[in-house]
Amino acid sequence: KAGVTQTPRYLIKTRGQQVTLSCSPISGHRSVSWYQQTPGQGLQFLFEYFSETQRNKGNFPGRFSGRQFSNSRSEMNVSTLELGDSALYLCASSRLNTEAFFGQGTRLTVV
Amino acid sequence: GEDVEQSLFLSVREGDSSVINCTYTDSSSTYLYWYKQEPGAGLQLLTYIFSNMDMKQDQRLTVLLNKKDKHLSLRIADTQTGDSAIYFCAERGNNNDMRFGAGTRLTVKP
Numbered sequence: 259k260a261g262v263t264q265t266p267r268y269l270i271k272t273r274g275q276q277v278t279l280s281c282s283p284i285s286g287h288r289s290v291s292w293y294q295q296t297p298g299q300g301l302q303f304l305f306e307y308f309s310e311t312q313r314n315k316g317n318f319p320g321r322f323s324g325r326q327f328s329n330s331r332s333e334m335n336v337s338t339l340e341l342g343d344s345a346l347y348l349c350a351s352s353r354l355n356t357e358a359f360f361g362q363g364t365r366l367t368v369v
Numbered sequence: 370g371e372d373v374e375q376s377l378f379l380s381v382r383e384g385d386s387s388v389i390n391c392t393y394t395d396s397s398s399t400y401l402y403w404y405k406q407e408p409g410a411g412l413q414l415l416t417y418i419f420s421n422m423d424m425k426q427d428q429r430l431t432v433l434l435n436k437k438d439k440h441l442s443l444r445i446a447d448t449q450t451g452d453s454a455i456y457f458c459a460e461r462g463n464n465n466d467m468r469f470g471a472g473t474r475l476t477v478k479p
Contacts, residue, residue: 264411291467301457301469314464348411355465356400360412 260285262351262361270367276337279364283330283351289313290332291358292324295346304347307332339368375458375470382478387445389473391458394439398460401434403443406455406472415443415456445475453477 263282271277283290292304303316307326324334330351336343344367350358372394381387393401399420404412418425418432418441425432431444445452455472462468 262411289465291465293467293469300471301459303466303468306465314466316466350412350467355461357414357417358402358461358467359414360404362411 262349262359264347264349264361264364266364267362268365268367270369271339272369273339273341275339276335277339277366278333278335279347279349279366281332281334281349281351281361283332283349284353284359287351287353287359288330289352289355290326290330291350291352292332292334293348293350294318295348295363296344301348304334336366341368344368372468373458373460373470375456375473377471378474378476380476380478381448383448383450385448387443387448387452387475387477389443389445389456389458389475391441391443391470392439393441393458393460393468395460395462395468396436396439397463399463400461401432401441402457402459402461402467403430403432403441404457404459404469406457412457448475448477450477450479 265280289308291306306314310326321337326332346363348363349361352358402417403415429446433442457472458470459467
């Protein structure tokens with residue numbers, strides 16, 4: 259059974275640009291959550307999608323958005339990138355509200 | 370700051386047991402988790418425990434939960450050099466979000 263797949267693995271963007279990250283959950287999992295990991299703030303919850311609906315949102319500015327498709331794949335978008343958005347972005351997939359399996363992450367560097 | 374607290378570092382000798390401790394604040398948390406993160410990698414789910422349990426054992430791993438004190442621990446028996454990593458404790462709240470501790474860096478010395 260394939261795990262959670264995140265693409266791309268690495269990204270370099272310049273300030274002011276926008277970026278889209280992709281997450282394919284484990285087959286049969288309908289919940290996808292996104293987290294930002296930085297050395298200073300640790301792991302912080304961004305948002306969760308279930309059956310194409312955003313079910314919960316963390317405390318991030320509106321520049322961070324996401325969506326989920328009918329096949330449960332999810333994308334997150336960050337607009338008007340700032341240097342402080344440099345981080346490892348992790349996606350987690352769950353079938354029910356029990357285990358959460360993470361992908362390898364996308365490392366975003368904003369220069 | 371985090372709602373989940375962990376000590377930042379732990380160093381043990383190969384073959385010894387490691388115990389990583391965690392305290393959380395949300396008494397309504399449904400599930401509590403332990404994840405392992407190696408350099409450059411994502412989070413690997415090691416084990417999780419439902420909040421109405423007080424112990425779970427899985428091979429070398431033992432999780433103890435003291436719900437009254439909101440204390441969770443992970444014991445790794447016969448610790449190996451390959452166990453060196455950062456270990457994260459996490460709780461799942463009523464909103465289904467997961468809140469993580471800052472991580473404990475485990476160093477295993479030969």
